[in-house]
Amino acid sequence: MKRHHLLLLLSFLCVLPLCLLNVWLRGFEARTAVHSSGNGDSNVTVLLWHWPFGVSLSLEGDVCWDFYRVPGCRLVNQHSMFPSADVVVFHNRELIQGIQKLPLDLPRPQGQRWAWMSLEAPANNGNLKLFANIFNMTITYRRDADVTIPYGKLQPKDAQEVVELVVEDAHLNKSSLVCWVVSNYRSKHKRSQVFKELSAIVPVKVYGRWTETPLLSNALLPSISSCYFYLAFENSMAKDYISEKLWRNAYQGGAVPVVMGPPLADYKAVAPPHSYIHVDDFASVKDLGTYLQQVAEDKKRYGAYFTWRNRWKVKLYTDWRERLCQICTRYSTLPQHKVYTDLQAWIDNINT
CATH class of the missing domain: 3.40.50 (Rossmann fold)
Incomplete structure (x- = not known):
């Protein structure tokens, strides 16, 4: 009987290292798979x-x-x-x-x-x-x-992050119709020409070094959040050039972006539908100014520009x-x- 127990014990001690080795190898393979997945090159x-x-x-x-x-x-x-x-x-x-x-x-x-x-x-x-x-x-x-x-992109919200917004609330705490933050102002830029025409039609609150009213980093988004619309005007009209003016200033600042830069198709490729207003959609700057006034006066129309936030969030790089x-x-x-x-x-x- 004792001999039988001894044989069982010896068998167990012989098999145990093999089992442990097998477990270790499986774990090593799993870790290797994790670190090499996604690009085909582990190093x-x-x-x-x-x-x-x-x-x-x-x-x-x-x-x-x-x-x-x-x-x-x-x-x-x-x-x-x-x-x-x-x-x-x-x-x-x-x-x-x-x-x-x-x-x-x-x-x-x-x-x-x-x-x-x-x-x-x-x-x-x-x-x-x-x-x-x-x-x-x-x-x-x-x-x-x-x-x-990119400067930024959209990411789907996790289930716990999804909260249905009351679109009418987008109106709250707004004190300026349009605002713009600009430091590098050059009169020959198309954005400067559009601004000049627009500001003759509707009030535009301007921040930045150009008007000697610079905003500290911690004041940027709160200041923009007080505006219905933000001029996310790029300083260059170039393919896919959509900078932080859209992703951070407008979207994270809580104002509807009025965009000008690359063609409308480039914005459609990366931004949520009905989350921005493109200058090219209007026959004239006067038509644009009239539209902004009308939308700001209508809580439902204005709030509709924020419904994308129910499902999406902005990631900045x-x-x-x-x-x-x-x-x-x-x-x-x-x-x-x-x-x-x-x-x-x-x-x-x-x-x-």
Whole structure:
């Protein structure tokens, strides 16, 4: 009997390590699957050659996974990592200003991709003809970029976040019909011309350095929230160029945006229906001003511009690390041997 028990004990002790090993292997496979899902490459190293505008952020730990749940993505900024980097990212502003230079003197590893990154409108990017036949990737707000990094986007609300709004309440605490925040005012800009015509028809409250009434960051959204409408006028009329003027100032400020920038189709592609008013929808600025007055006087019509908030919320992109992590979600799907022979033409949307 004792011999039988001893044999059972020995058998159990022999099998136990195998069971434990099997459990460990399964757990390891699961963790590996999580970290390699989404891009097909479990290890993509992205080297940021210089920080945009000279403002550096911490890259300690697994930034992409810990903060943004992007797996298999390693962000580094040490130039010594150049030989092993899969992607090297260059921010355009510093290149154009001569603050940084492309490492053209270094032997470029086979298969390494160089990425051009900018959130500026074409008019503010400088002479990009200098960069012909250099870059393999574009990272910008354009929807047809290799990696699209918009200023903001819509996200569906979670079930617990969905609250049916009383549209008539959108009228509450409004004291100004139209407001605008502008610092870079140039009379030749189309937005300045529209503003001049509109302000002759309806009252427009203007904030910003141009009128010597700048708003502190903590006063921006509260000030806009007191307005029925906000002039989300872009300083450049460029494909897909829809900046924080829409996503943060108007949507998060709680005013209906009156937009001017890219064509109406570009707004329709990214913004909720009946959440904005496009200048191009009106035969004249006078017609636009009349419409704004009529809508502001009708609680139901005005409130209808906020019904999208029942199901959607706005996500802003403000952290360059989050933008860089998006490279890894696209890396395996991008052409390996793509080269921008004429980056300037692509940015200017010529023959694209």
